[in-house]
Amino acid sequence: MRYTPDLSRISEAVAESFGVREVYGEPIERDGVIVVPAARVWSGGGAGGGGGTEPGALTEPDPTEGRTDDPAGSGAPEPHVLAEGGGGGVGFGRRAGPVGAFVVDDHGVRWVPAVNVNRIVLGGQVAFVLAAALVGWAVARRRR
Template identity: 35%
Template sequence: MSFSDAMRTVRDSLSARTVYAEPYERDGITVIAAATVIGGGGGGSGDQPKVDGAGFGLVARPTGAFVIQHGKVSWKPAIDVHRLVGLAGAVTVALVLAHRRGR
């Protein structure tokens, strides 16, 4: 894969289709799921013939969904329970350490 091919793949991967799912409709309600997508790529070549390299990375996580019902649009955020529990644990540890240090 050439560098330009790799960059084209990165560009195509970071399109609106990656962020927004196809609308799903049922019983008069339309849902459009959305995600946060972070990505990047790079590449280069060496002094030797046929020594080229390229690559990219992509991270996506659900963000929420737009819900269209009775002509009104609302946003329903996705809640990452594991992340929320981890954050609560980190805050608790920080508070305990700060309290101990204050003695």
């Protein structure tokens, strides 16, 4: 039995997943201020296929072959050639993260970036470790 993917359904789903609504969220209004959240969206996809086997690919030997009344007289069962195959697959992944928001109020439109405190703290820790390693290296080199 051969599987044939429904490519039109797959392409419709992919087309629906790419759009402005994936980057800009629904506007939120409160006290005369409109906030439009924005995100960075990464997407990727892939597909694979398959087919039949090459001529000469072998399967299990037929146990009825190789009987003593075999005219060839070899006595060993002969393997059969495999004649079927198939395959296929589609994969899709997405990652999104906030980057900020557009704020619309009486003063106009302004961009308010999203601040990732965890990233800032991690960057400070990495910088501290590198500075400590550099100082340690310099002190050890000076003692020689």
